[in-house]
Amino acid sequence: MSKKSLLSIFLVLLGCNIAFSQKSQLNVARNSIGKLQVAINNKQDVKKQLEVIGEGIRASEAAQKDKKTKKWPETWAIKAYLSSYVAIIDPDEGNSDKYFVSAKEAIDSAARLDKFQGNSKLIQASIFNINIKKQAKATSAFNNNDFTTAFGLLKEVSDFFPTDTTLAINTAIAAQNIRGFDNALIYFKRAKDNGIHNPTVFQNMAAIYTSKFENDLAIKTLEEGIKLNPYDTNLTNNYINLLLDHEKYSEAIKVIDNTLKTTTNNKLLYFLYGYLHQNNSNYSTAELAYNKALTMDENYFDALYQLGVAYVDSANEALKEKKSDSGQKFVSLINRAEMTLLQAHEINQNDKSTVQLLIDIYTRKNKLDKVQELKSKLEEF
Template sequence: MIKISFFGCAFLVLISCNMAFSQKSQLQIARNSIGKLQFAITNKQDTKKQLSILGEGLKAIETAQNDKKTKKWPETWAIKAYLSSYISIIDTDEGNSDKYYGLAVAAIDSARRIDKFQANTRLIYASVYNINIKKQDKANSAFKNNDFTTAFNSLKEVSDFFPKDTTLAVNTAIAAQNIRNFDKALEYFKRAKEAGIKNPVVFQNLANIYTSKFDHDLAIKTIEDGLKLNGEDINLTNDYINLLLDNERYTDAIHVIESTLKVDKNNKLLYFLYGYLYQNSGNYNTAALSYSKALNIDENYFDAIYQLGLAYVDSANEALKSGKDGSQKFSSFINRAEIALLQAHEINQNDKSTVQLLIDIYTRKNKLDKVQELKSKLEEF
């Protein structure tokens, strides 16, 4: 008969209890390391000290995760995730940082999977927060290296975690633009706009994307929203005017230009556009005045001086229809046109339209030598 020793059984039970107590002690050491870390951060202790505390906690948690009982506890993995994730953002050794980043991601997955009662939510959230800080660093590095696909994939995840961060949303949108994923670019620019960003470039980019999708009304509305926040931004204003012109909303464009010129009196382009709109509507006098104001700012502004010459030609043609005084007015306007177009020709001697208008003027004036000279020049082009 085999005898069972009571003492032997008692000894085995004692050993088993000691092992369980040991694993719980290791878990407590890991818990304590979190408290020590918070104390070190609050008291601005250096990175070396913080890494030492983290190393102590991880050593304990690795023992706990290898025990058949405590490895089933979600707290074990939540603590490992937090400690590993924190190392990943403070360790300056890139290889070490990446290593702990990987360990943290795996530990977060394990913690979430077995934490059925969500008892470790705060610790898991803090770990995910740290991981996203690390992802942002990795994304920035990828962006600098023109690896925009990697940058976008990382930034997208970080922006989704911090949806109110407008800078992250904009950077994600820019990365999306660089890989020509305009739908995603639109999504993240909109996120930045909805989160309250004021940067006019965001509104310009949004409007450009809407325009590319032929949603012109929404493009115009977006620029209008941007101008409400950036009323004096000249680039937004110019985009607004161009959108109105492209969509043939000429009256609206004139009103915007008029309002802008009250503030920006030295904008030659706006004076030119104002003149051009009035010229197209047949108001040649207002057009000529506006072109002249543009030329007061820049006397060598070719487009303005060419259009001024053309406005005088249009005025001359209208004068011929006006009755008995038409001939005298025609002569006055055609002479002004000649002067303006000669100046335009001096600025840009290779412009065919200018030369052709001068040929027409000299033909009307019966200056055939000038006509022949300019026709010869025209053949050289």
């Protein structure tokens, strides 16, 4: 046999050995996935798991240098999976971040080459791990008040796990912190549509709708929240205040009336109930409501002031009745107004409205010394 023939045979064998070597490397990488699973099942420590993964990554990197195996999607899918796992378990943050980047690049290559989706499970598992890492990076950014980075990462993770309500809420909160209110609504709504009951979600959504002057949507959102959280005080108070802000007084009275049947220790609700009835000239109901609030807090300034106003208004109505006892009723109500407003004045001596009402009362009573004293005080404000 000639030297030329021998050389040709040698080159063919060498080529076969190289190809076999690269295929062997791919087998090593492939086997490392099984070894990793065994290590996980046996609850071996992170160091042991990283040793197994390191062997597989080195083998996959050797395979990716070969002209043939570098075109195989499995080469990149294995590297992507192993690298992504390092990214989520390695306690060394720098090393974790390095493999996070490496895994993303490998995922892109694997997805591009995997035209027949033969490695889709490995690729999806890698993407899952990458999103776990993104969530950890987002948490770190959020804790460092880097809400722009946190939102960008959380958005990607929430879009990957769309039914995770906690993720959706955190994404929305990050968006709020960078004043991305439209995005915040998208993710709060995602949490709501996936069954969240947390009252703060509904409160935040309503606040955003209100800021956008979409008041009907704000009211509807709070109504949905109350159905899920019928005894949440803050949610109910927000709803009532929103109704009041938009002059839906009759609806507000109904809500408060129903709420007071189960919630009897909320002074604000009694105050609002009294205020609404006072506006409808139902002074006796208003008086009862204010007094109920004052039994809970005797120094409740707003209740004292409005009760004083209610007595003054009732006194004026008594004079219009032109009955035999109208004068006596007027005096009694004005005296009550005086006592109540004096209590309010004692609590908040700088309130001009209280002082002015007392001046009016003392003027009617012809107590000019009191009038002058209060007018002098009013000028000091």
